[in-house]
Amino acid sequence: MSNELYIYNSLTREKQLFNPLNPPFVGMYVCGPTVYNEVHLGNLRTFISFDLIYRWLTVLGYKVRYVRNITDVGHLENDADEGEDKISQRARLEQLEPMEIVQKYTNRFHEVLNVFRCIPPSIEPTATGHLIEQIDLIRIILSKGFAYEVNGSVYFDVKKYAEYYNYGVLSGRNIEELLSGTRDLDGQEEKRNPLDFALWKKAGATHIMRWPSPWGEGFPGWHLECSAMSTKYLGTTFDIHGGGMDLKFPHHECEIAQHCAAHENAPVNYWIHGNMLTLNGKKMSKSDGNFVLPFDLTNGTPPLVDKPYSPLSVRFFMLQAHYGSTLDLSMEALSASDKAFRRLQQAIKDVATISPGATASDFDAQEWANNCKSAMNDDFNSPILIAHLFDAVKIVNACKDKKRSLDALQLTILKDNLNLYFYQVLGLDNPESASSQTELLDGVMNLILDLRKAAREQKDWNTSDKIRNTLQSLDIVIKDGKDGSTWQINN
RNA sequence: GGUCCUGUGGCCGAGUGGCUAGGCAGAGGUCUGCAAAACCUUUUACAGCGGUUCGAAUCCGCUCGGGACCUCCA
Numbered sequence: 165m166s167n168e169l170y171i172y173n174s175l176t177r178e179k180q181l182f183n184p185l186n187p188p189f190v191g192m193y194v195c196g197p198t199v200y201n202e203v204h205l206g207n208l209r210t211f212i213s214f215d216l217i218y219r220w221l222t223v224l225g226y227k228v229r230y231v232r233n234i235t236d237v238g239h240l241e242n243d244a245d246e247g248e249d250k251i252s253q254r255a256r257l258e259q260l261e262p263m264e265i266v267q268k269y270t271n272r273f274h275e276v277l278n279v280f281r282c283i284p285p286s287i288e289p290t291a292t293g294h295l296i297e298q299i300d301l302i303r304i305i306l307s308k309g310f311a312y313e314v315n316g317s318v319y320f321d322v323k324k325y326a327e328y329y330n331y332g333v334l335s336g337r338n339i340e341e342l343l344s345g346t347r348d349l350d351g352q353e354e355k356r357n358p359l360d361f362a363l364w365k366k367a368g369a370t371h372i373m374r375w376p377s378p379w380g381e382g383f384p385g386w387h388l389e390c391s392a393m394s395t396k397y398l399g400t401t402f403d404i405h406g407g408g409m410d411l412k413f414p415h416h417e418c419e420i421a422q423h424c425a426a427h428e429n430a431p432v433n434y435w436i437h438g439n440m441l442t443l444n445g446k447k448m449s450k451s452d453g454n455f456v457l458p459f460d461l462t463n464g465t466p467p468l469v470d471k472p473y474s475p476l477s478v479r480f481f482m483l484q485a486h487y488g489s490t491l492d493l494s495m496e497a498l499s500a501s502d503k504a505f506r507r508l509q510q511a512i513k514d515v516a517t518i519s520p521g522a523t524a525s526d527f528d529a530q531e532w533a534n535n536c537k538s539a540m541n542d543d544f545n546s547p548i549l550i551a552h553l554f555d556a557v558k559i560v561n562a563c564k565d566k567k568r569s570l571d572a573l574q575l576t577i578l579k580d581n582l583n584l585y586f587y588q589v590l591g592l593d594n595p596e597s598a599s600s601q602t603e604l605l606d607g608v609m610n611l612i613l614d615l616r617k618a619a620r621e622q623k624d625w626n627t628s629d630k631i632r633n634t635l636q637s638l639d640i641v642i643k644d645g646k647d648g649s650t651w652q653i654n655n
Numbered sequence: 656g657g658u659c660c661u662g663u664g665g666c667c668g669a670g671u672g673g674c675u676a677g678g679c680a681g682a683g684g685u686c687u688g689c690a691a692a693a694c695c696u697u698u699u700a701c702a703g704c705g706g707u708u709c710g711a712a713u714c715c716g717c718u719c720g721g722g723a724c725c726u727c728c729a
Binding site for chain 2: 194204207553
């Protein structure tokens with residue numbers, strides 16, 4: 165078994181042994197959402213992927229500082245010089261103040277992530293809260309000669325930068341091809357070169373979100389905030405930078421360029437990119453309208469969603485694929501995962517009730533646990549981990565049926581690791597989620613099951629079926645087994 | 656058009672040279688007042704063609720299909 169963590173680094177395009185700069189500390193920056201509307205399921209997938217990564221690093225004993233930004237500056241609809249920004253546009257549509265839009269969708273974002281069991285980051289900085297840092301960064305870049313000011317806007321000089329550094333290291337592009345392949349977009353007259361990107365944009369007369377700067381009133385460029393904030397909280401070089409695959413170019417490439425221009429070193433050792441969630445074989449996308457909202461799945465919103473799915477089933481569905489592969493959403497795939505998840509969940513409950521047997525069976529619990537660990541250490545391979553967990557499900561069920569027994573040591577290893585991986589690593593539930601409400605329900609259900617049992621012993625099928633059918637209509641399913649009946653809420 | 660990724664059984668999805676993941680569905684069985692559930696067992700695969708090799712889903716080439724990025728996007 166390997167005790168070492170290997171990570172697929174997008175920068176080098178290979179799996180590499182993870183060596184943090186200052187162990188046991190790890191710095192991880194993940195690009196967060198632009199809060200001008202609801203996060204969709206594809207956005208959520210990325211945050212769940214990095215939640216898994218964060219959890220595993222923590223389980224390995226690292227002290228992770230996890231920084232994830234909120235983009236609350238109104239960036240323009242496109243790269244043109246004029247135009248309305250997204251947040252202002254939304255504010256106009258909803259008849260709210262721009263900062264109300266930002267607050268509203270930030271709150272919604274937190275709500276969604278909480279429901280889908282993502283652990284909050286250590287620091288969640290906002291772009292508007294770091295204007296000073298961003299302006300400072302622009303100053304440095306200007307002073308080193310890698311940017312130029314035109315009419316109250318500042319642009320990054322990509323061509324100049326490429327004379328000293330390798331523009332395109334991350335995305336594997338070369339600047340000549342980019343130069344020859346660029347399209348002429350309207351409203352980019354100020355740029356010396358189409359590849360140049362804005363560090364600071366002058367605010368037009370009607371632009372609402374604006375801040376003073378040495379170059380006049382305006383707002384920062386999109387790529388800038390991540391550079392400024394990651395440096396502020398994680399240093400000029402840090403361990404992990406993550407985000408969706410679609411941010412690789414130009415966003416992350418520009419981040420690297422800004423950072424190298426300002427600090428003369430590479431900002432990040434390990435770049436991790438989560439792959440896209442697709443719908444109908446196409447990437448989910450806000451702007452294309454090809455998306456599903458997280459709560460559409462939990463509510464069972466027609467016509468796309470056939471029935472309500474629990475957030476944990478959705479999370480499990482995503483974890484059954486590797487974060488680096490595309491995953492296609494379909495109701496067939498989701499309901500398959502839903503069933504699988506329930507089976508796993510039941511085994512997690514059942515393992516607590518198993519008592520050790522006198523004789524050990526041939527199950528090598530330690531080897532099994534090692535396999536689980538190796539799976540996660542191999543670039544956070546949650547699908548392999550889940551396959552191992554289902555091996556354990558078989559063992560648990562065999563023990564439950566008294567067809568097999570484990571000795572005390574085997575059982576302890578099995579139990580501890582099942583709980584570790586299910587709760588802490590995959591984040592599939594809160595172990596302490598039993599509330600006074602559920603205790604109350606447990607008590608009531610035990611009484612009802614007792615009454616039904618008595619009726620069945622009297623062969624009073626009318627009563628026993630009435631209980632079963634009525635509960636069924638409340639989405640409580642009675643399961644008659646060999647050793648009595650159990651119940652489960654179907655949601 | 657350029658750059659890159661990908662094509663696995665009915666469906667989803669791992670696997671990068673030999674040891675045929677896993678889940679769902681299907682089939683058979685156990686249990687059972689009936690039903691459901693649960694549990695056990697189990698069939699089916701590597702897009703096509705050619706090459707390298709003792710041996711290829713895995714490496715190489717070509718063909719065909721799907722996708723991402725090149726413009727805001729996780």
